[in-house]
Amino acid sequence: MPPAIHPVDLLQALRHQRLTPAIVFLTSRRACDEAIDSFEHRHVSIPATRSAAITHVLEKMTAEYPSIADHPLIPTVQHYGVAAHHAGHLPSWKIAVEELMRQGCLDAVFATTTLAAGVDFPARTVVVTQSSVRKDRDIMELTVNEIQQLAGRGGRRGKDYVGFVVVTPSPYIDLGPIANGLTNHPEPIDSQFLLSYPMVLNLLKAHTVDHIQPILEKSFAQFQINQRADRYETKLDEVETQLEAYGQRECADWITQWQSFTLAKKRRSHHRLKTRHDPPEVSAQLAFLTPGRVVELSKDHAIVLRQYRSRGQGYAMLTVIRSGGQIVEYPANTITAVIDEIIDVAEARKFPWCTPHSLKHAIETLENFPTRLRRLPIRVDQDGTDSPVLTEMLSHEFPCPTCPARPACQKDHPQALKLRQEDHRLTKTIHALRTELWHRFQQHVEVLQKFGYLTPACQLTPEGDWARLIRINHSLLITELIRMGAFEGISASLLAGVLASIAHDDDRPASFPGRHPALISTLGQVRKVAHSLSAYEEPPLLRWDIAAIADLWIGQPTLPWSEFIRSTTMAEGDLYRLLARTLEYLSQLHGLRSTHPGLADSARDAMDRMRRDVLQELP
Amino acid sequence: MTNDVLAKQLAGLPVKLLHHLARKRVPRHFRMGKNRLIQTLLALSPDQQAEIETSLASLLQEPARSPDLPKPPDTPSRPSPPRHNVPAEPAPAISTKELFEGIGVPPQRPFKPDDWQQEAINHLATNDVILSVPTGSGKTYVALEAMRRAIEAEQTIIYTSPLKALSNTKLTEFSQTFGSDQVGILTGDRRDNPQAPILIMTTEILRNLLYDAASGEIDMRLDTLGLIILDESQFLADRERGVVWEETIIFAPAQSRLLLLSASIGNPDEVAAWISSIRSTSCHLIHHRNRSVPLRAAYLDPSGKLAPFFRTRDIAHGKGVALHPETKRLFANYEDRTLGPRKR
Ligand SMILES: Nc1ncnc2c1ncn2[C@@H]1O[C@H](COP(=O)(O)OP(=O)(O)OP(=O)(O)O)[C@@H](O)[C@H]1O
Numbered sequence: 001m002p003p004a005i006h007p008v009d010l011l012q013a014l015r016h017q018r019l020t021p022a023i024v025f026l027t028s029r030r031a032c033d034e035a036i037d038s039f040e041h042r043h044v045s046i047p048a049t050r051s052a053a054i055t056h057v058l059e060k061m062t063a064e065y066p067s068i069a070d071h072p073l074i075p076t077v078q079h080y081g082v083a084a085h086h087a088g089h090l091p092s093w094k095i096a097v098e099e100l101m102r103q104g105c106l107d108a109v110f111a112t113t114t115l116a117a118g119v120d121f122p123a124r125t126v127v128v129t130q131s132s133v134r135k136d137r138d139i140m141e142l143t144v145n146e147i148q149q150l151a152g153r154g155g156r157r158g159k160d161y162v163g164f165v166v167v168t169p170s171p172y173i174d175l176g177p178i179a180n181g182l183t184n185h186p187e188p189i190d191s192q193f194l195l196s197y198p199m200v201l202n203l204l205k206a207h208t209v210d211h212i213q214p215i216l217e218k219s220f221a222q223f224q225i226n227q228r229a230d231r232y233e234t235k236l237d238e239v240e241t242q243l244e245a246y247g248q249r250e251c252a253d254w255i256t257q258w259q260s261f262t263l264a265k266k267r268r269s270h271h272r273l274k275t276r277h278d279p280p281e282v283s284a285q286l287a288f289l290t291p292g293r294v295v296e297l298s299k300d301h302a303i304v305l306r307q308y309r310s311r312g313q314g315y316a317m318l319t320v321i322r323s324g325g326q327i328v329e330y331p332a333n334t335i336t337a338v339i340d341e342i343i344d345v346a347e348a349r350k351f352p353w354c355t356p357h358s359l360k361h362a363i364e365t366l367e368n369f370p371t372r373l374r375r376l377p378i379r380v381d382q383d384g385t386d387s388p389v390l391t392e393m394l395s396h397e398f399p400c401p402t403c404p405a406r407p408a409c410q411k412d413h414p415q416a417l418k419l420r421q422e423d424h425r426l427t428k429t430i431h432a433l434r435t436e437l438w439h440r441f442q443q444h445v446e447v448l449q450k451f452g453y454l455t456p457a458c459q460l461t462p463e464g465d466w467a468r469l470i471r472i473n474h475s476l477l478i479t480e481l482i483r484m485g486a487f488e489g490i491s492a493s494l495l496a497g498v499l500a501s502i503a504h505d506d507d508r509p510a511s512f513p514g515r516h517p518a519l520i521s522t523l524g525q526v527r528k529v530a531h532s533l534s535a536y537e538e539p540p541l542l543r544w545d546i547a548a549i550a551d552l553w554i555g556q557p558t559l560p561w562s563e564f565i566r567s568t569t570m571a572e573g574d575l576y577r578l579l580a581r582t583l584e585y586l587s588q589l590h591g592l593r594s595t596h597p598g599l600a601d602s603a604r605d606a607m608d609r610m611r612r613d614v615l616q617e618l619p
Numbered sequence: 620m621t622n623d624v625l626a627k628q629l630a631g632l633p634v635k636l637l638h639h640l641a642r643k644r645v646p647r648h649f650r651m652g653k654n655r656l657i658q659t660l661l662a663l664s665p666d667q668q669a670e671i672e673t674s675l676a677s678l679l680q681e682p683a684r685s686p687d688l689p690k691p692p693d694t695p696s697r698p699s700p701p702r703h704n705v706p707a708e709p710a711p712a713i714s715t716k717e718l719f720e721g722i723g724v725p726p727q728r729p730f731k732p733d734d735w736q737q738e739a740i741n742h743l744a745t746n747d748v749i750l751s752v753p754t755g756s757g758k759t760y761v762a763l764e765a766m767r768r769a770i771e772a773e774q775t776i777i778y779t780s781p782l783k784a785l786s787n788t789k790l791t792e793f794s795q796t797f798g799s800d801q802v803g804i805l806t807g808d809r810r811d812n813p814q815a816p817i818l819i820m821t822t823e824i825l826r827n828l829l830y831d832a833a834s835g836e837i838d839m840r841l842d843t844l845g846l847i848i849l850d851e852s853q854f855l856a857d858r859e860r861g862v863v864w865e866e867t868i869i870f871a872p873a874q875s876r877l878l879l880l881s882a883s884i885g886n887p888d889e890v891a892a893w894i895s896s897i898r899s900t901s902c903h904l905i906h907h908r909n910r911s912v913p914l915r916a917a918y919l920d921p922s923g924k925l926a927p928f929f930r931t932r933d934i935a936h937g938k939g940v941a942l943h944p945e946t947k948r949l950f951a952n953y954e955d956r957t958l959g960p961r962k963r
């Protein structure tokens with residue numbers, strides 16, 4: 001996103017307050033390029049003497065880096081004293097811009113925020129136009145570290161009394177994060193210890209497996225883990241001190257004892273008649289609610305005909321006959337009182353649950369009751385003492401029902417149990433932390449054993465012995481391809497193409513030179529292998545257009561760079577990086593010359609052909 | 620509260636508070652500008668809006684409308700934003716003129732190393748050193764001086780950077796200081812002057828060398844390696860590549876001194892404690908936040924007008940944020956203009 005102010009006006013404002021030279025950080029390469037372009041339409045050129053100085057510096061640089069000579073941006077730089085500096089440019093051009101800046105020839109450099117670390121030159125002023133950056137697919141707020149890294153380029157030691165950071169808005173800017181970034185303490189950094197297959201192989205090449213754990217423990221990862229674990233240990237100590245109060249009682253491990261006792265109790269009482277839903281006042285009543293019992297039902301009287309349990313939930317239910325002769329079902333807890341009166345009722349197996357004679361007798365009795373009857377006092381055990389049957393059953397297995405410590409156990413158990421669970425949790429966490437790296441190491445070892453790079457005794461097999469030299473991303477895929485002979489007899493350019501598509505991890509689209517069958521079929525094979533390894537290693541993108549680009553550069557040794565870059569829409573800086581990365585990968589294959597001489601030769605050949613033109617300018 | 624009233628209230632809030640309100644209610648709210656945020660908040664379900672109104676009420680309760688803020692001239696209807704983080708009785712804010720006082724080029728002075736630079740160099744004789752100081756302070760001087768001493772002691776030096784681009788810059792810089800025959804560079808496929816006492820490479824290449832040395836097969840001698848300089852060592856925390864810095868530090872030869880150059884990070888003491896815990900000598904930390912060239916902040920309005928960014932001239936550290944009233948006003952105007960017509 002371009003800043004709200006026109007770049008020419010921006011520079012004018014800075015010049016007016018003598019704030020140049022400046023580095024203007026913008027969100028995208030395009031914004032940088034457009035900013036430079038915009039100078040063309042507003043003729044505000046720099047003095048001729050400075051143009052001459054720029055020409056002079058560029059000429060000197062060209063002697064070392066010929067690719068600078070015809071750079072299309074040179075006229076702009078000479079006229080307006082501004083330049084763009086971002087990853088889309090060749091390294092040689094970036095070096096030239098940096099040198100111009102160091103010599104004080106430029107008023108402003110427009111650079112992308114993403115490569116702030118690569119901008120290793122200072123200026124009097126740094127212009128910030130954003131408070132967030134694109135990272136992968138997300139927009140992330142700039143961290144304090146990042147903001148200070150940007151702003152820190154303002155003010156050159158020995159050349160400035162004072163440096164400036166100038167904030168100017170663009171869409172999606174927010175002043176808060178910038179203000180915080182400028183004033184706050186930078187964030188602490190954390191270890192990012194990624195284990196890789198080559199790391200495991202190289203460790204096991206130099207050390208036996210029983211020496212590995214101490215080595216892993218030397219990592220910053222483990223150092224930080226230990227600090228976390230130490231904090232947990234402190235907590236654990238506290239918990240254990242608190243637990244001391246709940247030490248040995250009648251039995252050594254009363255917490256477990258009590259827990260299994262209460263558990264057993266629950267389970268048994270559940271099986272036994274499903275009484276678990278009954279509140280204490282109901283279960284106390286149930287024994288009295290037998291057929292013939294007179295009860296009080298909201299100011300009225302009724303006689304119990306039957307007691308039963310509801311089908312689904314097992315609630316205690318009653319069938320009663322009310323005055324007036326209605327036969328109704330009620331949950332037992334709707335009984336307001338139990339009356340000290342029982343009439344004779346002859347039970348029956350089905351509705352109305354008693355003999356017709358008894359029914360008649362009941363109706364008559366109900367009609368003749370006085371309004372006030374004596375209620376039966378029923379003792380309700382509020383603490384839910386177990387039914388005598390249950391107690392009897394459980395005391396065979398547990399001492400608890402009759403134990404003198406029982407009240408104490410009952411009272412302390414919830415707190416003691418909580419503490420003990422915390423104790424277990426902390427112990428587990430600490431153990432997991434302390435052994436985390438070792439576990440990850442072992443997981444890698446298992447995979448390497450499965451594929452035959454390591455023996456069961458964790459020694460390198462002959463395969464493992466060369467595979468450890470492939471110390472790049474996607475190493476498992478590359479070594480597997482080598483083992484299955486995928487690279488045998490293929491041309492140097494095709495080899496480079498395949499490696500380029502393995503190395504390239506950017507999915508930004510680019511156009512591509514024509515495809516050819518050999519490349520497509522080889523990549524198809526690689527893709528299959530990569531897919532079969534996906535459980536052990538993230539497959540690379542394997543873009544065939546990327547492979548075709550590398551294949552083109554190496555396959556046509558007379559193709560000049562200027563023509564090459566026209567064959568694709570990729571920026572030349574990206575092309576350069578792609579090829580440089582491919583060189584890196586090829587050099588790893590070249591490292592296998594003692595075991596794979598043919599492959600190494602092929603790699604050497606590809607590297608030699610690749611190292612021409614701009615790819616030869618820098619080591 | 621009608622949508623209209625709520626919209627007005629929201630518009631009067633700083634974006635930070637809007638983000639606060641949007642948290643957990645609007646996915647990816649941090650990607651939005653003020654206008655989009657307000658519109659999205661207004662489009663939420665009535666329930667959520669009621670919640671927002673409640674939080675809003677509690678937010679607006681204690682800070683009164685700031686009396687000293689002039690109303691933006693071109694938007695008279697807009698309530699001025701509530702004040703946040705402004706101390707009860709702030710010192711008068713500086714003027715734009717004051718902000719830009721003292722710009723210029725200091726006279727050339729004979730070079731005299733800073734105390735911390737000398738301290739670093741001295742400690743490198745016996746200790747590993749971490750240098751965590753602000754950008755542009757002069758870490759390179761320490762590196763150069765340490766290299767000079769190592770060369771005098773007939774030791775070799777490895778200098779690593781995370782980026783090839785930086786390696787090239789350093790090659791030029793070191794060649795100018797020590798002569799090009801004294802400096803070599805190693806990449807995956809090229810070795811320029813590998814017998815030179817100073818070797819520049821990426822950290823990955825050094826890590827590979829150390830692995831080769833550990834397995835006893837190396838075509839380069841590491842036993843004379845006296846100094847390893849890891850530039851930009853905050854890369855230790857890089858998601859993908861950070862592990863390479865760890866491996867390098869773990870396997871660095873015992874006799875070599877380590878010099879870690881780092882931009883400011885929050886916990887250099889922790890890194891120093893780690894290195895001390897695994898190496899034969901202790902690691903000395905040099906850490907300060909004093910910039911050798913003071914830094915000031917300004918706000919540039921799209922109209923071309925410059926204003927102080929903070930109320931104070933110098934950037935205060937960790938003292939809470941107090942934006943300059945003029946910058947607040949200009950930025951509020953900018954947002955008003957760019958947010959387009961407000962929903963009525
Ligand atoms: N003691 C000193 N007195 C005066 N100038 C110094 C002193 N030390 C270093 N400088 C100058 O300060 C400038 C910045 O130094 P240098 O490039 O080493 O910074 P740095 O700390 O490496 O910054 P970065 O974080 O950007 O890598 C250089 O021009 C250097 O000559």
Ligand SMILES: [Mg+2]
Pocket residue numbers: 758759
């Ligand atoms: Mg530096």
